[in-house]
Amino acid sequence: MRWSRANSGLAVKARRLRSRFGIAAPRLTVRTHVPWHWRAASVIIITAASLALAGWIYDAGRTIAGFKSSAMDTLKSRLSEQEAELKQLRASVSSTSARLQIEQAAQAQFKKHAAELEEENIRLKEELAVFENMAQGRGVEGSLAISRLRVEPAGENGYGYAMLVTRQQSRKDSEFRGQLQFLLNIQQAGRSAMITLPAPGDQQEAARYQVAFRNFHRLAGRFRIPEGAQLISVEARLVHDGSVKATQRITL
Numbered sequence: 001m002r003w004s005r006a007n008s009g010l011a012v013k014a015r016r017l018r019s020r021f022g023i024a025a026p027r028l029t030v031r032t033h034v035p036w037h038w039r040a041a042s043v044i045i046i047t048a049a050s051l052a053l054a055g056w057i058y059d060a061g062r063t064i065a066g067f068k069s070s071a072m073d074t075l076k077s078r079l080s081e082q083e084a085e086l087k088q089l090r091a092s093v094s095s096t097s098a099r100l101q102i103e104q105a106a107q108a109q110f111k112k113h114a115a116e117l118e119e120e121n122i123r124l125k126e127e128l129a130v131f132e133n134m135a136q137g138r139g140v141e142g143s144l145a146i147s148r149l150r151v152e153p154a155g156e157n158g159y160g161y162a163m164l165v166t167r168q169q170s171r172k173d174s175e176f177r178g179q180l181q182f183l184l185n186i187q188q189a190g191r192s193a194m195i196t197l198p199a200p201g202d203q204q205e206a207a208r209y210q211v212a213f214r215n216f217h218r219l220a221g222r223f224r225i226p227e228g229a230q231l232i233s234v235e236a237r238l239v240h241d242g243s244v245k246a247t248q249r250i251t252l
Contacts, residue, residue: 045232059250104234123148143168144238144246151234151250158225162220163236165246178240180209180219188229209240 004031126148132209145166154160167176211219225231235249 008165063229083087094097131218146238146246146248147232149236149248149250151231151252154222157229158224159234160220160222161234161236162218164216164218164249165211165238166216167213175212175214176238176240177212178208178238179206180211181237181239181244182223183235183237184223184231185233185235186225186229186231188226192232193229195225 001141056141145168147164147166149161149163151159151161161182179198182195184195184197185197186193198209208221211217231252233245233249237244
């Protein structure tokens with residue numbers, strides 16, 4: 001008994017020794033002793049370096065931010081200038097377009113006026129030729145003539161007419177009194193028809209076509225045709241006592 005107890009106690013002590021000096025023994029750390037003032041100095045240096053780095057980063061950030069702000073201000077300024085220039089260009093284009101429209105309208109009006117003057121010039125030349133013939137006594141004394149007959153559309157189913165009627169000088173120098181008459185050739189529903197104006201027996205309408213002049217006279221007025229009809233030709237007549245004294249016919 002005593003021997004066994006002694007052996008067990010030795011075994012325990014042996015295990016303790018192996019645990020201190022064997023593979024399983026705890027690691028031993030060897031540290032160099034640094035004085036406290038050196039450690040304090042290192043802490044101060046590291047702290048100062050950190051503060052300097054933070055200040056530099058802050059200044060760099062402000063510089064970069066200022067550059068970006070300046071660049072944005074420059075871009076905004078250029079954008080504003082370009083928008084103002086674009087507005088001026090648009091206003092200029094609008095003004096130019098308005099002037100162009102005015103010039104085009106004026107040019108169209110000028111062409112229309114020139115065409116009217118040219119037509120008037122031709123009409124005057126023809127009338128002058130008629131008057132010269134009258135002055136030279138050409139033709140039968142007291143004879144009548146119709147010239148410059150024109151018929152143009154004037155509204156729905158309406159037409160306007162104009163003509164010059166002349167009478168060769170007469171020794172009696174009397175006045176012609178008669179009636180203007182139209183013979184209209186129309187086409188309606190695929191069929192041709194003739195219309196006489198004024199209509200026979202219509203005294204009220206006949207009064208509108210009475211004519212009285214001495215040597216020459218310009219006649220102008222309007223007439224209507226049935227709805228849906230197409231005017232093909234017009235023949236104008238000067239009638240006296242039921243007899244046709246002068247006539248002129250045109251085709252539209």
